[in-house]
Amino acid sequence: MNAKQLSVEAIETGTVIDHIPAGLGLSILNQFKLLDYGSAVTVGFNLPSKTQGSKDIIKIKEVLFDEKSANRLALFAPEATVNLIENFQVVRKLHLKMPDTISEVFRCPNPNCASHGEPVKSRFYVRQHQGQTRLKCHYCEKTFPREVATEA
Known part of the structure; x- marks a missing residue:
């Protein structure tokens, strides 16, 4: 070549x-x-x-x-x-620019989150904190590092 x-x-x-x-x-x-x-x-x-x-x-x-x-x-x-x-x-x-929200890409890692047992689409608010991307679940309001949220 x-x-x-x-x-x-x-x-x-x-x-x-x-x-x-x-x-x-x-x-x-x-x-x-x-x-x-x-x-x-x-x-x-x-x-x-x-x-x-x-x-x-x-x-x-x-x-x-x-x-x-x-x-x-x-x-x-x-x-x-x-x-x-x-x-x-x-x-x-x-x-690319980081979006403000993301839906249907990740699953909430909180096993008690309402998104696990209900027919709802996952939804997270995207935040930057000390150079790390964090996702806040719309339903349980818990915040996780992006790497912890599992792919849907």
Whole structure:
């Protein structure tokens, strides 16, 4: 492979999630149900990165993310970028911002929370505290580090 050859095939139209920390690509693919769009998805793992050493990348053909969808990724990979592609060119680069609330992504770790026995969608308020992302459950009002909240 020559130095200018791409490791992952280019797409004509769609979304590229780039600069995902190595090892998180599969988790993001599953968590955000990226295969459910019914579009071609290309995933690269442990690709070389000048800034990160190695990274993962996800390309979704013919699906364009909006800012709200893109910002949900910030809970997993705040340094990731979302590139919108048209005619093989990046037409817009979305830099992620932490959302104020997040629904249906995490499950409350509190076993006594009403969200466990009731037919309600999970909902958390996202807060930053001393550089750490914390989630406050809408139902039980308990706050947890993001890493403790389990994926729904």
